[in-house]
Amino acid sequence: MVRTKMLASLMFSLGIIALSLAWIPVPDASAADPNTFNRLMKPPAKRNLPPTEDGIHDPESIGAQGLQTPREAFTPLPKGQSGNYVDWVKAFDDKQIQPRFDRDDPKAKPVIMDLTIVREVKGTMPDVIFPHKQHTEWLDCSNCHPAVFVPQKGANQMSMASIMLGESCGVCHGKVAFPVADCRRCHTEAKGKAAKTSAKAAAKPAAKPAVSKKK
Numbered sequence: 001m002v003r004t005k006m007l008a009s010l011m012f013s014l015g016i017i018a019l020s021l022a023w024i025p026v027p028d029a030s031a032a033d034p035n036t037f038n039r040l041m042k043p044p045a046k047r048n049l050p051p052t053e054d055g056i057h058d059p060e061s062i063g064a065q066g067l068q069t070p071r072e073a074f075t076p077l078p079k080g081q082s083g084n085y086v087d088w089v090k091a092f093d094d095k096q097i098q099p100r101f102d103r104d105d106p107k108a109k110p111v112i113m114d115l116t117i118v119r120e121v122k123g124t125m126p127d128v129i130f131p132h133k134q135h136t137e138w139l140d141c142s143n144c145h146p147a148v149f150v151p152q153k154g155a156n157q158m159s160m161a162s163i164m165l166g167e168s169c170g171v172c173h174g175k176v177a178f179p180v181a182d183c184r185r186c187h188t189e190a191k192g193k194a195a196k197t198s199a200k201a202a203a204k205p206a207a208k209p210a211v212s213k214k215k
């Protein structure tokens with residue numbers, strides 16, 4: 001008896017829900033897609049849209065219409081895992097792109113520094129390798145030192161939380177460089193390797209301590 005009553009009231013409320021659903025206007029596709037606000041998680045068809053559709057450029061502007069579309073520009077470049085799906089470091093190494101180091105001076109050459117910093121990570125994630133080489137091929141020392149990082153190994157507080165809030169490595173990663181979602185591009189060194197390297201360096205005083213060369 002109680003059961004049938006409950007069932008009846010359930011059917012009744014379902015009926016109301018169905019009725020009210022019929023009255024709700026059908027949301028457009030953009031509202032239905034929970035990821036539209038998240039530029040890092042676009043479905044394949046929505047990645048690297050042409051300038052007139054990307055929501056950044058003014059679609060009315062003739063300039064935007066004249067720009068080469070990213071898809072066209074990116075197609076010949078090596079594929080990446082995330083962001084705009086180009087492996088920019090490889091594209092640079094393969095000389096498929098030759099970015100100007102100084103906007104105003106086409107002849108300016110970068111000061112490339114091959115110094116790798118190992119940041120030991122708490123927990124189970126592999127340690128983080130920060131390669132100066134790949135950064136200084138594009139960037140000036142002053143892009144990072146001293147405003148973002150004091151140039152001294154271990155002197156800077158870094159955490160995943162601050163990176164996701166757009167500080168530390170997050171000043172660029174997730175904005176102009178590959179995003180935080182690409183965990184294994186930063187967390188590359190197996191645990192304990194840094195400790196071993198520095199132990200070796202301590203045993204052999206001629207070697208540079210705690211700084212390992214890579215690539």
Ligand code: HEC
Binds near residue numbers: 117139144151
């Ligand atoms: C993309 C950011 C970035 C750029 C560009 C950059 N650095 Fe660094 N640098 C770092 C980080 C991160 C560290 C490590 C800081 C830490 O461990 O707390 C560091 C550390 C250093 C250190 C300390 C090394 C040690 O063993 O104590 C020196 C010296 C240094 N950088 C010099 C330079 C010079 C010179 C340039 C330009 C040729 C440069 N950096 C460009 C991010 C950068």
Ligand code: HEC
Binds near residue numbers: 148
């Ligand atoms: C000033 C901007 C900037 C900061 C700050 C920065 N990076 Fe980068 N990083 C770049 C750019 C630009 C690239 C090359 C483009 C790309 O790969 O998206 C890059 C590439 C890399 C690469 C790829 C190297 C390779 O061989 O593929 C790693 C790893 C990396 N960054 C780690 C870090 C870590 C760890 C930090 C913080 C300690 C950091 N970056 C801080 C701009 C920055």
Ligand code: HEC
Binds near residue numbers: 123184
């Ligand atoms: C741009 C480089 C970069 C990327 C990408 C990145 N991390 Fe990190 N991660 C760091 C740095 C730098 C630290 C701080 C290391 C230290 O303590 O010196 C860190 C620290 C951590 C820690 C230790 C706890 C903490 O907050 O300090 C964990 C866990 C972690 N990362 C997980 C992840 C996961 C999961 C992802 C992918 C979703 C990720 N990381 C992507 C650079 C990166």
